[in-house]
Amino acid sequence: MSYKVEALPDSYAGLGEGPHWDVDRQSLYYVDLEVGFIHRYDFKQNKVYKAQIEGETFASFILPIENRPQEFAVGCNRRCVVVQWDGVATVAKVLRVLFEVQPGLEDNRINDAKTDPKGRFVGGTMCCSGDIFTQWKGELYNWQAGGQVTKIRGEVGISNGLAWDVKAKKFYFIDTNTHEVVAYDYNVDTGAVANPKVVFDLRKIRPNTPLYPDGMTIDTEGNIYVATFNGGSVFKVNPSSGKILLEIKIPTTQITSVAFGGPQLDILFVTTANKFDQPVPAGTTYKVTGLNAKGLPGVPLKI
Structure with missing residues (x-):
């Protein structure tokens, strides 16, 4: 198979993360995590718009909010806040806080988060001081409109990639520090998880x-796509067999996350980072075409 990897213009983010394709606006949203910036790549214009969130130094994820075209849920430290942005202005405003997790743990922050197929928030935390790869102070949560924050699991190292397969009734989760992708049985009606099982162990490859x-997405056939920080690759994996179907090589090593998008949902967008002085083109966001696969539309958050 011949796929093609191309850089998006002016798409640099020092720590690009959290790509989310918005079907209504035909735009890819992502963040520059450690500077509190949110980005929008307009597919038709082939242009990236960037905004600083007023008063914030972190932005770990960005999720469009259902029926509110200029409002987004963004992770700022341990809070999930509602941000107002028209997608063009260079500054975005915090309107209010939706919820906060681990309020006493100042060394922790929310990391990756997504909406499940029903529009619930699912995301988790990590410790961001000391050696982050050897600490287990994070937790994984869900939250739904009108409800409380519920802890799904504790003792998480770095809460990362999330993906759902509605047909198989599965939820896939990555804790970076375990080097594993874990599948859970998922109850879409309640958001409850059960029966964890390791489906892909990256220690076995190298x-x-x-x-x-790091981040993860899924295609319509149930294959998962796993980004590798320091690995320079995205692995397409059949989670039933654990078999690698394809290694997608990206021209920089710190691959942070992936999301399908584009008018046909057949373009894989890939965010990267430039941590610890990587050579150019680290921090560039890419699009991968020719994969002969399709993803699922991003779900807005119900609040």
Whole structure:
């Protein structure tokens, strides 16, 4: 198979993360995590718009809010806030806080988060001081409109990639520090998880230099796509067999996350990072075409 990897113009983010394709606006939203910036790549214009969130230094994810075209849920430290942005202005405003997690743990922050197929928030935390790869102070949560924050699991190292397969009734989750992708049975009606099972162990691919799995997405056939921080690749994996179907090589090493998008939902968007002085083109956001696969539309958050 011949796929093609192309950089999006002016798409740099020092720590690009959280790509989410919005069907209504035909735009890819993502964040520059450690500077509190949110980005929008307008597909038709082939142009990236960037905004600083007023008064915030972190933006770990961005999720469009249902029926509110200029409002987004964004992770700022341990809070999930509602931000107002028209997608063009260079500054975005915080309107209010939806909820906060682990309020006492000042060294922790929310990391990756997504909406499940019903529009619930699912996301988790990590410790961001000291050696982040050896700490287990994070937790994974869900939240739904009108409800409380519910802890799904504790003792998480770095809460990362999330994906759902509605047909198989599965939820896939990555804790970067375990080097594993875990599948849970998922109850879409309640958001409850059960029966964790490791479906992909990245230590087995390169035992000498273990790959750190980061963000993740899924295609319509149920294959998962796992971004590897320090690995320079996205792995397409059949989670039933654990078999690697394709290794998608990206021209920089710190691959942070992936999301399908584009008018046909057949373009894989890939965010990357430039941590610890990587060479150019680190921090560029890419599009991968020719994969002969389709993703699912991003779900807005119900509040």
